[in-house]
Every structure is written in structure tokens, then in C-alpha cells.
Amino acid sequence: MEHEIELDVRYYETDGQGVVHHANYFQYFELARVEMLRAMGHRYADLERDGIFLVVHSITCKYHRPAKFGDRIRIRTKVVRATMARIEHRYEVFIGLQLIAEATSTIACVDRQGTIRRMPDFLVNE
Amino acid sequence: MEHEIELDVRYYETDGQGVVHHANYFQYFELARVEMLRAMGHRYADLERDGIFLVVHSITCKYHRPAKFGDRIRIRTKVVRATMARIEHRYEVFIGLQLIAEATSTIACVDRQGTIRRMPDFLVNE
Amino acid sequence: MEHEIELDVRYYETDGQGVVHHANYFQYFELARVEMLRAMGHRYADLERDGIFLVVHSITCKYHRPAKFGDRIRIRTKVVRATMARIEHRYEVFIGLQLIAEATSTIACVDRQGTIRRMPDFLVNE
Amino acid sequence: MEHEIELDVRYYETDGQGVVHHANYFQYFELARVEMLRAMGHRYADLERDGIFLVVHSITCKYHRPAKFGDRIRIRTKVVRATMARIEHRYEVFIGLQLIAEATSTIACVDRQGTIRRMPDFLVNE
Numbered sequence: 001m002e003h004e005i006e007l008d009v010r011y012y013e014t015d016g017q018g019v020v021h022h023a024n025y026f027q028y029f030e031l032a033r034v035e036m037l038r039a040m041g042h043r044y045a046d047l048e049r050d051g052i053f054l055v056v057h058s059i060t061c062k063y064h065r066p067a068k069f070g071d072r073i074r075i076r077t078k079v080v081r082a083t084m085a086r087i088e089h090r091y092e093v094f095i096g097l098q099l100i101a102e103a104t105s106t107i108a109c110v111d112r113q114g115t116i117r118r119m120p121d122f123l124v125n126e
Numbered sequence: 127m128e129h130e131i132e133l134d135v136r137y138y139e140t141d142g143q144g145v146v147h148h149a150n151y152f153q154y155f156e157l158a159r160v161e162m163l164r165a166m167g168h169r170y171a172d173l174e175r176d177g178i179f180l181v182v183h184s185i186t187c188k189y190h191r192p193a194k195f196g197d198r199i200r201i202r203t204k205v206v207r208a209t210m211a212r213i214e215h216r217y218e219v220f221i222g223l224q225l226i227a228e229a230t231s232t233i234a235c236v237d238r239q240g241t242i243r244r245m246p247d248f249l250v251n252e
Numbered sequence: 253m254e255h256e257i258e259l260d261v262r263y264y265e266t267d268g269q270g271v272v273h274h275a276n277y278f279q280y281f282e283l284a285r286v287e288m289l290r291a292m293g294h295r296y297a298d299l300e301r302d303g304i305f306l307v308v309h310s311i312t313c314k315y316h317r318p319a320k321f322g323d324r325i326r327i328r329t330k331v332v333r334a335t336m337a338r339i340e341h342r343y344e345v346f347i348g349l350q351l352i353a354e355a356t357s358t359i360a361c362v363d364r365q366g367t368i369r370r371m372p373d374f375l376v377n378e
Numbered sequence: 379m380e381h382e383i384e385l386d387v388r389y390y391e392t393d394g395q396g397v398v399h400h401a402n403y404f405q406y407f408e409l410a411r412v413e414m415l416r417a418m419g420h421r422y423a424d425l426e427r428d429g430i431f432l433v434v435h436s437i438t439c440k441y442h443r444p445a446k447f448g449d450r451i452r453i454r455t456k457v458v459r460a461t462m463a464r465i466e467h468r469y470e471v472f473i474g475l476q477l478i479a480e481a482t483s484t485i486a487c488v489d490r491q492g493t494i495r496r497m498p499d500f501l502v503n504e
Contacts, residue, residue, distance in 0.1 A: 057440070275390060
């Protein structure tokens with residue numbers, strides 16, 4: 001399973017070095033997961049309404065090149081493993097054809113009280 | 127009633143122009159209100175736990191000079207009016223003795239469902 | 253002159269109350285100005301490359317209703333006054349047909365050193 | 379070499395789940411590095427003025443427990459390796475005595491044009 005989004009760097013996402021602040025890539029990856037879910041027919045807002053909260057358990061990112069305001073970036077997201085306990089994603093970030101960053105994340109599922117619960121079936125089977 | 131906080135500009139708060147992004151001043155003002163509340167003996171986290179949510183109804187800011195990473199800024203906050211319906215604050219932002227921004231805000235009070243409610247007494251009388 | 257953008261609320265733009273943090277509206281308005289400029293045939297990144305920096309001189313916002321993750325918001329931006337010194341914008345934010353916020357801003361123009369300069373002609377005449 | 383900072387979670391750092399958004403930890407770690415540098419007698423703003431820009435090359439984080447508004451967190455930062463090319467940090471985040479997150483980062487050094495350069499001596503030897 002693989003999904004792509006494109007987005008324009010927003011001005012306030014850049015920092016004093018004139019490039020996208022490294023922490024903001026994790027906001028992009030969250031957006032990529034939400035959009036991937038939407039492409040599968042699920043709205044994350046509905047999941048939370050049903051008491052299904054996805055939380056980030058771990059995350060990594062390697063930065064190869066900076067992105068600037070004015071750049072259009074493309075994020076390719078893959079599910080590399082999905083079990084009842086966790087879903088692992090892999091992200092590749094491009095400007096044009098150039099790979100500028102690579103990342104991974106592991107997501108777990110909790111209920112409204114924050115207690116770990118099984119991942120819903122439709123996230124694991126699809 | 128008047129209260130002051132000092133804070134160092136954080137790197138990620140600056141933008142591509144190398145200065146604090148104008149939207150981030152509103153985060154500073156929120157912090158100023160929280161700290162003023164704390165100085166009055168109340169923790170905002172406790173208020174929310176008790177179903178008292180303070181929401182911003184309107185806000186204004188004039189920017190006279192930019193602030194950069196490395197700057198230490200001082201925010202002087204005053205309550206200019208407090209009624210059962212709303213509290214109005216006024217903020218002055220300084221670097222050293224130089225006034226770099228001035229702002230106002232009006233805060234209302236809502237319950238857990240987002241319905242307007244009376245301001246708690248201790249916020250109006252103090 | 254009037255321009256509209258639509259955008260989906262991003263998860264990280266919400267706060268502990270589950271609604272878009274009030275400071276983040278100013279990021280939306282910046283985006284609205286950048287997109288309006290683009291619709292006029294100008295890329296803001298190019299302006300900065302040419303030493304034309306637009307800075308916010310003052311800003312106001314009134315919040316009528318909160319916006320949540322899952323909401324799609326529409327921002328209508330108008331230039332209400334444009335002189336060699338300043339450009340004034342007015343913003344209306346909608347969810348569907350409901351007006352949820354109204355705002356104004358005044359923008360000035362500075363050079364690379366931060367010194368006030370005349371607004372470029374193409375921003376005033378168009 | 380080891381350094382600790384304490385900070386209060388700011389309201390706007392929380393997200394719709396009422397906890398600190400995972401991306402914001404990387405802002406905390408940046409702050410921890412800046413403060414560690416300051417404890418060593420160097421201001422990062424001065425480094426940039428001298429053409430020494432520190433950039434994040436890679437970063438990882440594992441989240442064990444969430445942090446909420448009202449929490450005071452403590453970040454212990456260690457330099458685990460420092461060469462002319464890169465500095466590796468390790469971070470432990472605590473609420474009280476409980477470890478809530480663990481992270482690592484690798485920092486490189488670039489000049490004003492973004493070209494990789496040797497790390498300044500005082501960052502490697504100290």
C-alpha cells in the first residue's frame with residue numbers, strides 16, 4: 001500500500017535559516033497518514049469520534065537537503081507492516097525527482113482514556 | 127492588576143525573515159495570561175479539569191519592531207476590564223526598554239460543550 | 253480585488269480544546285495573502301529574492317465559532333486599501349456558509365535590512 | 379558532557395488529544411541544545427552571526443508516555459560523540475522521575491551558503 005501527497009511549503013514553516021524547520025516534517029508526515037487514510041475511505045476525525053486514537057510510538061527522520069518557501073514537496077508514504085498492535089510507515093520526501101528526506105514511524109492505537117487497544121481491523125487488513 | 131513575564135525567543139519561533147513570526151506573539155500572550163493566572167494562585171490546567179475553558183473572543187496586535195532569536199523579551203500584561211461575560215487584557219512587549227509590540231485581547235468562558243457560561247468569580251473579583 | 257482559498261484543518265493545528273488554536277488563524281491569513289499574490293501572477297518567494305519583504309504591521313481577529321479537525325474552511329480575502337506605504341486586507345473565514353471568524357491586517361514593505369521602503373507598483377495598482 | 383533543562387508545557391503545544399504533539403518534542407530538543415551551548419559559554423545567535431549554522435542531519439524519538447498541559451518536563455541531554463563532521467546527542471525526557479521519551483540526533487555544520495564545513499573546535503573539544 002502506497003500513497004502520495006503534494007504540498008507547498010508554507011512561509012511560517014520556515015525558520016531563521018530560511019528553510020523548513022526539521023520538526024515540521026513530522027507535521028507533514030501526520031498529514032500524509034491522514035490523507036492516506038482518507039484515500040482508503042476513512043476520515044480520522046470519525047475514528048476519534050468512535051474512540052479510536054492513533055498515537056505515534058516512535059519516529060525517525062534523515063534530512064538530505066533542505067526545503068525552502070516556494071518549494072513544492074511530494075511525500076510518498078508506504079505501510080511497511082501492520083499488526084493488531086502497530087502500524088509501521090515509511091516516508092520519502094521529494095522536491096521534483098530529488099529525494100530530500102526519508103523517515104519512518106510506528107503508530108499504536110489507544111482508547112479515549114489513553115489505554116492501548118487493538119488496531120481496528122480495517123486498518124490492518126487493507 | 128498587572129503582571130510581567132520574561133522569555134527568550136526560541137529558534138523555531140523565527141521565520142524565513144529571521145524574526146519571530148507575527149502569529150507566535152499570540153502564543154506568547156497566551157503564556158502571559160497563564161502565568162498571570164498562576165501568580166493569582168490558579169493553574170489553568172485545574173480550571174479545565176473543573177470544566178472552565180477560557181477562549182479568545184477577539185485579539186489585536188501592532189508590531190513596532192521585530193524580535194530575533196537571541197532576544198530576551200518582556201511582556202507586561204494588564205487586566206483592563208473584567209465582567210461576568212468577558213475579560214479584556216492589554217499587553218506591552220519590550221526588548222530592554224524598547225516597546226516592540228502592543229496588543230489587546232478579549233477572553234470569554236465556555237463549558238466543556240463550548241457553551242458560553244459566566245466567568246468564575248475569582249477571575250472577576252481579583 | 254477579492255480572492256478565496258479553501259483548506260482542511262490539519263490535526264497539529266488544533267489544541268487541547270480540540271479546536272484550531274486562535275494563533276493559527278494568522279498562519280491561514282498569511283497563506284491567503286500568498287495565494288492571492290500567486291493568483292495575481294507573483295510568487296512571494298521571488299519577491300524576497302528581489303529584496304521585497306512584506307511584513308505585518310498590525311492585525312486583528314474576531315472569533316465567532318471554533319473550527320475543528322475534519323472541518324474544511326474557506327477564507328475570502330479582500331484588499332480594502334493599497335497605498336505606497338501600506339496594504340490593508342480584510343478576511344472572512346467560513347465553514348460551509350457559516351462565518352466563523354473575521355480579521356483585518358495591515359502590511360508594510362521593507363528591504364533586506366528591514367528598512368521601510370515603497371510598496372512595489374504592481375502590488376498597489378493591481 | 380551532560381546538561382539538564384526544565385520547562386513547562388505550553389498550552390498551544392498540545393493537540394486535539396490534549397497532549398503535547400509529538401513533533402513539538404523536537405522543538406524542545408533544539409531548545410535543550412541551545413541551552414547546553416549557552417552553559418558552555420556560547421550563544422547560538424552569535425555562532426550564526428559568525429557564519430556557523432548547525433543543522434539537524436537525522437533525528438529519532440521514542441514516546442513512552444504523553445505529556446499534558448500543566449506538566450513540568452525535564453530534559454537531560456548528553457553529547458555521545460563529537461567529531462569534526464558531526465555531533466551526536468542523546469535526550470531523555472522526564473516528568474518527575476518517570477522517563478516519558480528518549481531521543482537521539484545528529485547535527486552537522488554548514489556555512490551561510492549551506493555548504494558542509496568542519497565543526498568549530500570549541501564544539502568538539504569541550
